[in-house]
Amino acid sequence: MSQVFGIDIGGSGIKGAPVDLEVGDLAVKRKRIETPQPSTPEAVMDVAARVIGHFGYEGRVGCAMPSVVVDGVAHSAANIDPAWIGTDGQTLLEARTKCEVTLLNDADAAGLAEMRFGAGRNEDGLVILLTFGTGIGSAVFYRGQMLPNTEFGHLKFRGMEAEHYAAARLVEREDMNIDWWAQRVNEYLQHLDFIFTPSLFIFGGGISKRWGDFHEFFDTRARIVPAELRNNAGIVGAALAAHEASQ
Ligand code: BGC
DSSP states (O other): OOOEEEEEEOSSEEEEEEEETTTTEESSOOEEEEOOSSOOHHHHHHHHHHHHHHTTOOSOEEEEESSOEETTEEOOOSSSOGGGTTOBHHHHHHHHHOSOEEEEEHHHHHHHHHHHHSTTTTOOSEEEEEEESSSEEEEEEETTEEETTOOGGGSEETTEEHHHHHOTHHHHTTOOOHHHHHHHHHHHHHHHHHHHOOSEEEEESGGGGGHHHHGGGOOOSSEEEEOSSGGGHHHHHHHHHHHHHTO
């Protein structure tokens, strides 16, 4: 299996690298460029094309972004410019790069990577991966099959959207005490646990590297483990999705 390019569009940075899909890791060090503000589709895809161009790459590209994505078209824009809604990001990036592009949700990409190469390997039951960052992303798998575009970060919880109640942003940018935040996350996890009865939660997002500081607050019926691919899950999963689309 040759290398496939993966790219992850985030609220603060756009990161990408060729991915070695035999081992499930970046083939070379990734390139990161700040996300343009405002993060309009044209501006973002210009930067994405620069990230790909940096490697002189030509071939299939997987691109993850923080939106519901159906057939290459973004249908939501919670932490990105609202102009994305209704935009065919896949065609836009293809036009800029002349590469064949697969566009998908960022948490779905992270989930694909964790299920193949990380904490979800060999898990056959109902698995819910959550990414805690600026927002909360979700990916759901049953018997290894993904149910795409779940948006559990936008469930109404305690009178607000769950991601306003429990995103890692509260700790990382708004100085909330981490114990306090972890207790909020636990309430949210228990709610999901009750509604979906998963066999496993995979806890992802940048803050998962501090797992040791807060996991003692979690008390769910389902097992809960930290993501293994950490920051690169979106890139690896995007490349995987692009590869699978070509099969
Ligand atoms: C978006 C999701 C995304 C998540 C993580 C949420 O606000 O609605 O699509 O997966 O943030 O970036």
